[in-house]
Amino acid sequence: MTSTLSKQSILIRTFSLALTGVSFYTVSTSTVNSNIPAIANYFGTKGRYEEVNPHLINDIHSVNKSLLKPGCTDCTAIHVTAIIRHGTRYPTTKNIKRMQRLYDLVLDKALHTDNWLNDIKTNWKMWYTDDMDGKLVEKGRDDHRHLAVRLANLFPSLMSEENLRSKRIRFITSSKHRCVDSVVAFQEGLLSLWRVAEIGLSHTINDELMRFFDECKRFVEDVENNKTALKEVYLFKDSADMKRVELKVADRLQVPYSLITTDLVEAAFFLCSYEFAIKSLNSPWCNLFDETDAQVLEYKNDLKQYWKRGYGHDINRKSSCTLFHDLFSRLDQTAHEFRFGHVSEAVTIQVGHAETLLPLLTLMGFFRDESPLTADNFDMQHSRTFRTSLIAPYAANLVFVLYDCSEGLRLQFLLNEKPLTFPNINHQAPLYSTVRENYRELLHGCNFEKECDLHKPNYNYEL
Numbered sequence: 001m002t003s004t005l006s007k008q009s010i011l012i013r014t015f016s017l018a019l020t021g022v023s024f025y026t027v028s029t030s031t032v033n034s035n036i037p038a039i040a041n042y043f044g045t046k047g048r049y050e051e052v053n054p055h056l057i058n059d060i061h062s063v064n065k066s067l068l069k070p071g072c073t074d075c076t077a078i079h080v081t082a083i084i085r086h087g088t089r090y091p092t093t094k095n096i097k098r099m100q101r102l103y104d105l106v107l108d109k110a111l112h113t114d115n116w117l118n119d120i121k122t123n124w125k126m127w128y129t130d131d132m133d134g135k136l137v138e139k140g141r142d143d144h145r146h147l148a149v150r151l152a153n154l155f156p157s158l159m160s161e162e163n164l165r166s167k168r169i170r171f172i173t174s175s176k177h178r179c180v181d182s183v184v185a186f187q188e189g190l191l192s193l194w195r196v197a198e199i200g201l202s203h204t205i206n207d208e209l210m211r212f213f214d215e216c217k218r219f220v221e222d223v224e225n226n227k228t229a230l231k232e233v234y235l236f237k238d239s240a241d242m243k244r245v246e247l248k249v250a251d252r253l254q255v256p257y258s259l260i261t262t263d264l265v266e267a268a269f270f271l272c273s274y275e276f277a278i279k280s281l282n283s284p285w286c287n288l289f290d291e292t293d294a295q296v297l298e299y300k301n302d303l304k305q306y307w308k309r310g311y312g313h314d315i316n317r318k319s320s321c322t323l324f325h326d327l328f329s330r331l332d333q334t335a336h337e338f339r340f341g342h343v344s345e346a347v348t349i350q351v352g353h354a355e356t357l358l359p360l361l362t363l364m365g366f367f368r369d370e371s372p373l374t375a376d377n378f379d380m381q382h383s384r385t386f387r388t389s390l391i392a393p394y395a396a397n398l399v400f401v402l403y404d405c406s407e408g409l410r411l412q413f414l415l416n417e418k419p420l421t422f423p424n425i426n427h428q429a430p431l432y433s434t435v436r437e438n439y440r441e442l443l444h445g446c447n448f449e450k451e452c453d454l455h456k457p458n459y460n461y462e463l
């Protein structure tokens, strides 16, 4: 069922993001065998974590401690907050239904002249069922188990058995099953590392923090339930670029073009991504796309994320004010306690969604492109920084590390285990006071109640 091509030539793709305020964020992906679809770097929020950290393919526990050097002498990490997306999950019911429609169409209409198409028609079976609806899969549990082990290896003095036993590591999650199951898997990862059978670990469900988007009325009314909010996505679905992909897919399936819709094309792209993410298969569905097609579909997903969770609408980012304040009040608290010799919370693990991480990143000014992502500027957005394939795959994580250094407290930010500089600050781990100064306006404002209340005017905070 998997593609039978032998080892293929090394494909090296390097994405260099010249980001405003971001000094360095590069991902090199080396694909050395045919088990990885050639388009695996374009799956957006349905991407595998290993694609942003390809060294994990050979060693899932490997960490690069040298990346952590805050660039100053005598630094000791005193606190870590990690905000993590749940691990690999099943498709949502909406997309399973689309996949079923596509599969029925292929069985019914496609002429099987190519081997891979024959493979779909005779060997591949539709195994996704509606009840799977976004639930965490075993690979998703592993994503979190392995991430836990890597973070514990990166911060051994903080993520320690002793701190776990003495409840200095706190776990908070969204109420969604895939997030709760992820946090449990994360804890399993820690226990297995220390070979501890039972400590009686717990977690707190907090949707106000981790699913703030549901509770922000202005977001729900102006974006979530407002079709015009995603107008750029709909326009792109009708664009010439998308039509070209539809034509190519119809041609490859040998079905009349009139039977192919954007939703069906997307369903095929999702099938390729889910078979890979869940089962590590380079499925025959992947043959429907070349790299150019995948870039178009990646952009379509990025448009959705940009207008629903990113810079597209101001309320997207502001809906995360509570999470932003929660982070900084914990850092403040740690700074305060540290002065008196005892930090009560060494590590905070918070598990949520792509729609938790992206608004916060946006609020904090990361991945802001000069021009907005729109339906008609795909051609000029090839080197955009807002690229969810790189930012928010399954198990994506934002890690904030507070250090005690000889010059004072410093804060380092890691995205997906790689350092990223804060916008407007040219230092790997600036003084914590500098970071606070950078976010002064947000720290003194960014009031969830005011921003999300439909009857109050909202305010504009720019970095």
Ligand SMILES: O=P(O)(O)O[C@H]1[C@H](OP(=O)(O)O)[C@@H](OP(=O)(O)O)[C@H](O)[C@@H](O)[C@H]1OP(=O)(O)O
Pocket: 045, 046, 085, 091, 092, 094, 095, 352, 353, 354, 355
């Ligand atoms: O397109 P689907 O149905 O998969 O969209 C999901 C969201 O997935 P994403 O767009 O981020 O790939 C899902 O986010 P996740 O981080 O929990 O995976 C979100 O919670 C869910 O509600 C779906 O959003 P929808 O667009 O409202 O259907």
